[in-house]
Amino acid sequence: MSRASPTAVVLVSGGMDSCVAAAEAAQAGFRLAFLHAGYGQRTARRELRAFHEIADHYHVPGELRLVCRLEHLSAIGGSSLTDPGMPVAAAEFVSGRIPTSYVPFRNAHFLSAAVSWGEVLGAEAIYIGAVEEDSSGYPDCREEYYRIFDRLIEAGTKPETHLRIVTPLIHKRKSEIVRRGVELAAPFHLSWSCYRENEIACGVCESCVLRLRGFAEARVEDPIPYRQRLSF
């Protein structure tokens, strides 16, 4: 573990966007610290496996992997991702409404953990694979949100802490993220995006549909298996 490189905390859900965000942080030469947050979502176990496999791929040592259990997000409810009583709808992104999978103010919990850990590690950057355009309308995936969070970090941490949030994918379309991932040799085969299943991706939930459409538009073969593939 080299202390010469500055450290970046990378939020790694295990999905394709965070996989490419990790590849961007690696490309930029940072020492990588991977943070994963489980919050009682249906696919928590599968996402955690993807997290560790992507971390193995980038040789992230055990002491620079942090897994947070934000069980209270599940207790708070309000989302089909955490509430067993709410079905995960098929792709809703065409509706323009905020989908049922929206977890209220979720990214603030993840970023807060990244800032707390980043301050202790003396890190300089937090990488998050948030995407504005393909974000299904989640309010906390917009660039404005992250720039306000930067100001919050500056106001709420020690004077010697200078942590900035890096959002390398924020203005990219899913197909552009696929192409960029290919350029960076991001390990897409280890990533997991499905909101419904833990073994074979369903291919029809909003997350699967966005992913499959992105690969199709980029004319790249998605390396993971699906139960069902819609054609685009």
Place this chain on the structure above:
Amino acid sequence: MSRASPTAVVLVSGGMDSCVAAAEAAQAGFRLAFLHAGYGQRTARRELRAFHEIADHYHVPGELRLVCRLEHLSAIGGSSLTDPGMPVAAAEFVSGRIPTSYVPFRNAHFLSAAVSWGEVLGAEAIYIGAVEEDSSGYPDCREEYYRIFDRLIEAGTKPETHLRIVTPLIHKRKSEIVRRGVELAAPFHLSWSCYRENEIACGVCESCVLRLRGFAEARVEDPIPYRQRLSF
């Protein structure tokens, strides 16, 4: 439980400041929803008891009490409140430095939970008993920080959500908080401030010293017992 009144989420640590913040929210006529966050701090058990006793005092029903376990704050470390290897120093507030009890970016975790829950409840306000002047130099107790957080909430929640953070004590001295608490009949006898002990307050940690000095300056008797009382 009346649905006629708007709802306020009150962050209730169990300490004297949050006790008065709860009294302010009650006085303002809100339906009260109490949120408590344990984060592996030494006095977690005693603070949780104070939380429930203050909630009982204000007749907060069980479904409007939320206890979050933010164990990852303990895993992240960096504070004498959560790291068994770091001693809790005696009062350090005279030094002007950030004390060892500082938990990096802690309040953002609490506020994020309050926003997530508040959005699900349809609440209009979040009450927090943060105090700028007597804050021991914690960066996340300054008014500027809360005004930036207000902007983050506006940017990161649904368009129909309008939650504002209310900081009724932010510019008060500890003695003024004591006097205001007496005016509002806040149940100080149920509150707990000590950072070290779970049975009888130590009287010498920074939190005890700030509290005892506040009561002394307000010429009010602190109703809880102490192992040791410094004179002011």
